[in-house]
Amino acid sequence: MTNLFTSDLKVINVGLDAFADSIIQNGGNATKVAWRPPALGDTNTGRALATLINNEEVDAANRIALSRYLAANPVLKGVGKAANSVPGMGERTLLHAGPPISWEEMGGPMKGAIIGAVIYEGWTETEKAASEMASSGEITFSPCHHHSAVGPMSGIISPSMPVWIVENTEHGNKSYSNFNEGLGKVLRYGANSPEVILRLKWIEKTLATVCRAALQNIGE
Template identity: 45%
Template sequence: MLDAPPHVITVGAGLLDEALRAQAVRTTPVDWRPPLPGTAEALATVLADPRRQAANERAVGRLLSARPHLTGVRRASEVLPAGTFLHAGPPITWERASGPMRGALVGAMLLEGLAGDEHEAADRLAAGAVELRPCHEHAAVGPMAGVVSPSMWLFEVDDAEHGGTAYCSLNEGLGRVLRYGAYGPQVLERLRWMDEVLGPALAGALRRTGPIDLRALMAQALQMGDELHNRNRAATSLLLRVLAPALVETAAEHAAAVLRFIDGNDHFFLNAGMAAAKVSADAARDEPGSSLVVAMARNGTDFGVQVSGLGGRWFTGPAGVPDGLYLGSYGPGDANPDIGDSTITETAGLGGFAMAAAPAIVRFVGGEVADAVRATRSMYEITLAEHPAYQIPALGFRGTPVGIDVTLVARTGLLPVVNTGIAGRVAGTGQVGAGLVEPPVEAFTSVLLTLAESVSDQF
């Protein structure tokens, strides 16, 4: 050993590697991280499950082969149980609801004429006047607060491969909007216009166009600089090109106003994309033994995870406050903890997992272009596949990382990358910024422990 210069292998010790290199010592760094604390025994049990590999292959195969098509726009009253409001994230009660969630629920009460003012609305919600249910439990997703009430209109997306259906509300735009917890007169006026004009106009246009292939549209948008969570400029433009002639033909009286509204809202496509991601992820559900994540969602208080092999059970931890860029004079003290179902995009291999395709996203969520590329590359370590349709030009048209595996999260200690809007913590504030947020470790640890229990019970 002393006859030649030393050559040191450093394992998971970045500082040591840097110190040795500074002294001109040859090193071979090995990127290693310890597993999540307290998961070693459960991880070994789950990895030994003879069903796991085949179950994951079947589940992720269905996710990848899903073919979401936008088929219509429908009133929520057609698909909602009577007396029910939907909301984002895992189940939540009025008592535990955050400021923006309460604000959105109050606004929905006012919109539906179920209360005369915000105080009566809050009192009636506290008394259980309407049932609060997660969007995910009704084949739906909702951005931010995600509140859906009967008079709202929903995108309807069907999976042409596996036959599923998913729904998402129509996007109001940015700033002071219901999904960020605002409920003032302008918010309600816009929602009423969406009810009376936008929804019917879009429904008529889609009857004329027929189903729109969202998978193909989203694949094209990725190659035009979107990541399809916080950047949807290309996707919105592509959708507008398809809808515009049909809108003019079927809703001439309102076509200009509808087109102007969509043109002024770069995030209009987000909600259709969320429904596409939802129907794709739902195709992978209910595969016994699978450790594939099929939903991540936040209600402003809790961050919840669901996995294919454990049905509709939620595993939760406290939602974190995003780290990012703030609007105007707002700062971290004004931010509510993470909220919304839009993490379904990351679940399906988009959003934070596809940031390398959208270098301009860093101007919205913070960081540098290299950070966006690094974030995407890191997600290949915790996913089971690369999407055959959703490809990233900057990575040589490599497919986006898709199919989060709880065992890989536990083994690497890496958590999913999520980019998100930031809602003001006080009801009625609206959006205060955008950034990145880490899911809570507790949610993934709980999933793994429960998977291990299910393996022990099975065998």
């Protein structure tokens, strides 16, 4: 302690950067440690998170999940229509990426993709009408993962879209994915112009039909 005020200080700053900034601005030596309280300082959430560390129940579940992942044997079974293939796909249901979310909470790209899907399905003809329908509660929004499905980026899957059907022959479960639109203006990024809808229709009417026939011809 006797040399504290006469030696060159090297400060390690934990917390607000402003403290380290003041030292540096005055010619001092400070290292910033990028640390924040767990759960942004929420005590109850922090304690809940702490119980997950070295938790045998969690570790056991992770081991089971990993073993099933490693044992999986995915086999492409065919091409189907989402409405007829994806479990729980209702007549006015749109699947999306991520967790459950309302229309009001969706980001711009996802809203754009929803609008495009509504027009693609023929439920409305204009973006304005599609937006009004989406906000009216008439459409059911549901995460892809709640239906054993996946979709890229915004993840939109609508009833008329063709989907790949993949079966895990090790455990018997099936998964579903929509077709890749390619590059350029695409629904997955929120584009919904006429050319985007036209490409989706081509995928539905032509590409999916050819792929379905090819798979039926060559088998698994």
